[in-house]
Amino acid sequence: MHNKKFLLFLLTGVFLGFIIGGYFPHFALNVSFIGELFLNALKMVVLPLIIVSIANSILNMKSLESFKNVGIKTFFYYTVTTSIAVGIGILTVILIKPGEGFPLHSENVFQREIHFSVRDLIVNLLPSNIFEALVQFNILPVIIATILFSLAVLSIEEKRELQLYKLISELDIALLKFTEWIIKFAPLGIFSLIASKIASMGGAKAIIPVLYSLGKYVMTVLIALSIHAFLLLPLIYYLFIRKNPYSYLGKVKEALVTAFATAxxxxxxxxxxxxxTSAGVKRSVAEFTLxxxxxxxxxxxxxxxxxATVFLxxxxxxxxxxxHYLTxxxxxxxxAIGAAGIPEAGLVTMVLVLQSVGIPQEGIGLILAIDWFLDRCRTAVNVFGDTIGAAIISR
Structure with a gap:
């Protein structure tokens, strides 16, 4: 009952965010600090939670062999589902052809200087300075460093006698309690985040023209995301779990609403x-896979x-x-593997995709006007994919 009431508050926050942001933009901008505080609180707890959760989940495994079993399955799932998602996107955009008859004009182009390469991605997997990676919120190197350190501790036979083992276990409990406090303010924070974003776009009057001009492109992205989220991922869940996937979706909807709001x-x-964990996934698995x-x-x-690449x-x-399509x-x-889990990160790594097939990267400017909305939609799909993976690995 508590979860249902909390979800109602979340959805109310989303609805009011669109209404207040669209028709009372001045008020929405004045309360934008609430959303900033909520997002800051989440970001504040994220890095400690990632480090401690991964370390605790690995240390709770019996041996390095146990980690190998879970780790290989996790990476295999992530690679397969991401590849299938790309395939769905390419097939959908080829069939609908949203970019035909949409010639780029100079006034639609926004020069965006971004430097990104595969070599940089590989080299930066291991941080030369772990504290610098923490400060810059460079999460992937932090995760890899945490995994390597935790595996070193796991290899020590008397690990359960170490004070470090007990400290990490206790920190995990404390951080989860701290997180629960922050989550209680989610409906208010989500309302403020959405309202201020709509208001900053100019309210309802400014959003409608943007949606209309890029409507076919937006429709293509949403159709492809829907196929992946509501057909493919549920099918994968059913094949492995043999339970109703939409019932599971209902159990994790709080995370999806929050993902949409925070992007x-x-x-x-x-x-x-x-x-x-409330949906029945083993905590030790969730703390590693998520x-x-x-x-x-x-x-x-x-x-x-x-x-977006084919559209441009x-x-x-x-x-x-x-x-070109294979590239x-x-x-x-x-x-996508190199994209940080932060708002608009996909725009940065998209440059790599555009460059790979010789498409001018300044074309990104065409889709910036609507990316704030699509970013939220794709983030919700990202998170749903994570929850499906956690359930499968837990099984």
Whole structure:
């Protein structure tokens, strides 16, 4: 009953956010600090939660062999689902062709200087300075460093006698309690985040023209995301769990609503952990798979980047061959793994995909006007993919 009441408050916050932001923009901007405080609180707890959760879940495993079993399954699931998501995105955009008849004009172009390469992604997997990585919120290197350190502790036969083992276990309990306090303010924070974003776009009058001009593109992205989220992921869940996937979706809906509001899978992590454990996922598995998934399992982001790249190619009048599509497929999958779990991170890694097939990166400016909305949708899909993975690995 408590969960149902909390979900009602969350949905009310989303609804009021759109109404107040659209028709009372001045008031919405004045209360934007509430959303900033909520987002800051989530970000404040995210890094400690990731480090402690992963360390605690690994240390609770019996041996390195146990980790190998869970780790391989987790990475295999993430790689397969992300690849399938990219495939769905490419097929959907090829069929609908949203970029045809949408020529790019100079006034629609926004020059965005971003430098990103596969080499940088690989080199930066291991931080030269762990404290610098923490300060810069560079989560993937932090996760890898945490895993390596935890495995070193796990390899010590008398690990349960170590004070460090007990400290991490106690920190995990304390952080989860602290997280529960923050989550109680989610409805108010979500209301403020959405209201201020709508207001900053100019209210309801400004949003409608943007949606209309890019309507076919938005529809393409939403159709592809819906196919992945409501057909493919539930099918995978049913094949492995043999239970109703939509019932499970209902149990983790708090995490999906929060993901939509914050546009950050990392910031949503505290809510995601709470939701999946309440849905019956083993806590030890959730604490390993979810923090990792919030950084490397970006189904929605990978799908979105594939759709956006083909859309921009069509808008520029660039013909893509089968080789181009295969390049987009592999590059979008790789780029999504490198996308941080923060708002708009997909725009940064999209440059890698655009460059791989010779599409001008300034074309990103065309989709910036609507990306704030699509970013929230793809983040919700990212998080749902994480929860499905946690349930399967737990099984």
């Amino acid at each position: 950050s899978s990392s910031a949503t992590l505290p809510v995601t952990l709470k939701s999946v 923090p990792l998934g919030a950084t490397v399992n970006m189904d929605g982001t990978a799908l979105y980047e594939a759709v 190619a069509e808008a520029y009048g660039i013909d893509l061959s089968m080789t 987009i497929f592999f590059t979008a999958t790789l780029a």
